[in-house]
Amino acid sequence: MTREEIYDKLNEVFQDVFDDEDITVNDSTVASDVDGWDSLEHINLIVAVERCFGIKFTMGETTGLKNVGEMVDRIIAHLS
């Protein structure tokens, strides 16, 4: 799966979790850029991403991701 394809799916997950069809994310997107992305919603997002890609983030990844770019890096690492 290419990075672009991952972003296509990831945008759908973000739009679904945060109930906003206008959300598009990129490498530098952080929690404060998305309305409603707080510490509680973070886990809903992580679980939704895991289900979408059929992967399982470690707790270290769950709490340590700095931005969406890092999330995509970890998705690629898990898929490969």
Add this chain to the structure above:
Amino acid sequence: MSLVSSLFLVFVAAVLLLYYVLPKNLRLWVVIAASLAFAGFLGFYTLLFVLVSAVLCYVGGLLSGPSKSNALRNAATIITVVINIALLCCIKYYNVLGLAAERLNLLFGASENTNTFFLYAVPVGMSFYVLQTTGYILDCRWEKIVPEKNFFKVLLFSTYFPQLMSGPMNTYANLSAEFEKAKEVKFSFERISNGAVRVAWGFFKKLVIADRAAMTVNQIFGDHQTFTGWYVPLGVVFFAIQLYCDFSGCMEVVIGVSHMLGIELPENFNCPFFSKTVKEYWRRWHITLGGWLRDYLMYPILKSEPLIKTGDWAKAKFGKKNGKKVPTYIALLILWFAVGYWHGGLWNYVIGSGILHFIYIVLGMIFEPLSKKIRPKIGADKLYFRIFQSVRTFILMLTGFVFFRSASVMDAVDMYAAIFRRGAALNWANFSSSGMNLPNLIVLIAGVLILAAVDAYKYVPSEDDRPKSMIAFLRGKGIVILWAAFMFLTVATLVFGMYGLGYDSGSFIYARI
């Protein structure tokens, strides 16, 4: 050894001298020796406790690391974390166990309590320590860090003396990076003076404000048969001032001393009484505990299979929007129970520092959509509404403080009932009978006004941003201004501080936790 004592200042001065005079490669050994000496000052059992716990942390971390088999890693993590939690429970319940032991002794015919184990053997103030070492083991298991092979680095991390008793809690990744940086830190008067001003500010907060407010708090909470009606809210407001200045004063001393060593610790307070909501308050009050519980308790619970399945069931039952909140509420309930329990093993802590806040936060979440609709219509961007939000949040906090300060749940309920009882008349003679005479009240009000001005300067609207640095501001005005501030705080503390014969400087509220 209390953090607000002349002995501690002499101790810090000696550590700083050795730290900067001896070769740089000996620096961290100086800190290890100082940390063990500090633990020794706290008592033999405390020293023994931190040493045994450091070994447990070291071995648990190594066995939980990625080079071992999964079965061994899981077993090592579970065993060491369970031992740590058991230690925490023992510490939390030492009062309760002590009471039970006393009753048992008396039941079996002893004329007085002969079981003094719980009085002397259980180290006080180790709750921060236990959580920090537990975090290290979990970080190794979750591969956030590589397990440390050098035992002395783990010993240093777990026993670092400024934060040993009261936090702020830290992760190994952060603190070990600070220790590495500290090896190269050069001595500078700027660093020492910045740290000294923070320490002086901490002493001022504790000795001038907190311990002065305590006079009225002790009087009203100690006798709410006499001090009823308006005395009750007055006593709770004084307790809020006492608790904030007590704990944040302690943090000023801890962070200031560590800064002098070139080891930066995270902030634990960020102007909490300016918070607009209860949720925001907890991101500004005891920040490192909130971060610890979020990363090591709430996230694992929310990511657990049973909670995910519960979420799926709830979404099918109540719809996607409402259903996805059900696991969050369950995790929050567990989290807030843990927060309350951590503050003390009794139900008044569980309610006052836990369950009550859970209720406020969940109600806030439930009414958030309605609130979003109403806010534009009532001018929510206006200053008056902003002030209303902070006052409302402060009052909600006070309702919890009644439980936190009371001796038991029934005592807290009686405190609430006292609001509606007739007792001592609200007049100056009764109010000042605790020793809170006019000079004391003037000093207290002046101290609180200085505190409010400092917090108003430091305040930044986003709770995720670091507060502004008052010391950087003073230094920007010139070194003379900074030293004038230091001299003012020192002289004010010496003249107006609550210390001397009969004063127990060891009684930081959070150091007892």
